[in-house]
Amino acid sequence: MTIELTEERKQQLRADYARGFVAYCGLSAMDISAGRLSARVDIDDRHRQQDGFIHAGVMATLADHTAGYAAFTMIPEGRRILTIEFKINFLRPAFGPALICRSRVLKPGRKVLICESEIFDQRADGDVLAAKAMATMASVHESELRADR
């Protein structure tokens, strides 16, 4: 199964990345290639938790969504991606002015794709790995979106 990732499709996916909740949270797509996507978010006070660190929910959203769009690069047009599950480990509290996420597809598949995401905290003294996630994505035909998986 090889899906050609055209320049037009790349631009479409990159633009499509930042809608709804993801736009509201200020995330944006960066580099895109077959099975890979990077994204970023500039941090301000709305992203923090009760102790001033970046909220785990921001990192989870970034890890999940970027993995999902990495998966989009491996499926035909007309199909959509839904998250089946993900797991994320927080290695260190994050507090820098931006987060970078790098996601890749570990295993493509017609119906199920396995992805991983690494989130880096951009600190004054360099980027550090702040969280790592593994996600299982379902590829669903758009006509089945309301149906049971």
Add this chain to the structure above:
Amino acid sequence: MTIELTEERKQQLRADYARGFVAYCGLSAMDISAGRLSARVDIDDRHRQQDGFIHAGVMATLADHTAGYAAFTMIPEGRRILTIEFKINFLRPAFGPALICRSRVLKPGRKVLICESEIFDQRADGDVLAAKAMATMASVHESELRADR
């Protein structure tokens, strides 16, 4: 290890729940008791993803944060909660006007607490379980918050 959960502490935790990213996302705490917390979010367009469903990141944030504050009910004042990791399964796409989350501590501990969260999608025909999460939380003294775990 039994921590008394006073009425004052309950009110403080309930108010403390909705700050920063969580306030920005519109989540709020509801019922609180020792080892248990429920919370809700009223859904509008900012919470949706590209196909109109509630974004997985909203559900992940709700599951993580509510589990974290359930954990807060089991630790002494002066200690703080940080998420070590969580895993969330999405059972059905969610699209109702509100989500309810019920979290509980499965296993308290001095340094590590294990919690679970269930998220219900409030649909016209009743609440349905939309997602379920398990989370591992660290209890850290506030003086160590910047230190390595």
Add this chain to the structure above:
Amino acid sequence: MTIELTEERKQQLRADYARGFVAYCGLSAMDISAGRLSARVDIDDRHRQQDGFIHAGVMATLADHTAGYAAFTMIPEGRRILTIEFKINFLRPAFGPALICRSRVLKPGRKVLICESEIFDQRADGDVLAAKAMATMASVHESELRADR
């Protein structure tokens, strides 16, 4: 989607449960009903780890396999179950003379089923919850077993 779980099918699944690695580890199925299965293992020295506790791998095998056969009760004959992923939290070190596992299907589906397993350590003073797992299972037609998912 309702699959009738006949008495014959129950007996077949219960017998089928304990083969290969699972028989080698001494696990056996107990009660079975639609979407639910319990199983047990009597513990001896081969199940322990370096400090004398029951090995996490025994509990993981028990949680995964019992969830898988709970899933089998919800799918038509001719289809098979493969584990996509699972996550297990160990709440307490286990050391009793037997483990009991209770698994259930949280969400059935034609291609993907979400299950959970609870493992109880049978101690002298009663059963205690020792581990809890969530698992994502693929239902695959037996003709596709060698193919890519």
Add this chain to the structure above:
Amino acid sequence: MTIELTEERKQQLRADYARGFVAYCGLSAMDISAGRLSARVDIDDRHRQQDGFIHAGVMATLADHTAGYAAFTMIPEGRRILTIEFKINFLRPAFGPALICRSRVLKPGRKVLICESEIFDQRADGDVLAAKAMATMASVHESELRADR
């Protein structure tokens, strides 16, 4: 925090790796260095599941145990490792004559260590990544082993 990993300690950990359940399953340690461990298992019929593939429980045991001993390389003598939780994704059914596991510590810590494991299926046409796991390990002083975490 830097722990010196002496040649003697390496040999001791490598020997200690294969005891109890792990010896019973035929796993053995291979290369060891600070924060890293590889291990292998030669597959025979006792390792298979109902369809002839290597059982998920074998891979989970290998992933968990190898991650745990990778963690052992980063902690002082007198402390022990217990698994808090792990999550494993199965990318492809495995059926080769041996499995290789490579584990590494993503984040050391005094009390909690985060590790990952990759399992390769040794097939006639080369090694393929069959499963990937993330694990959270507790470092506990041996005097506290029976106590609550």
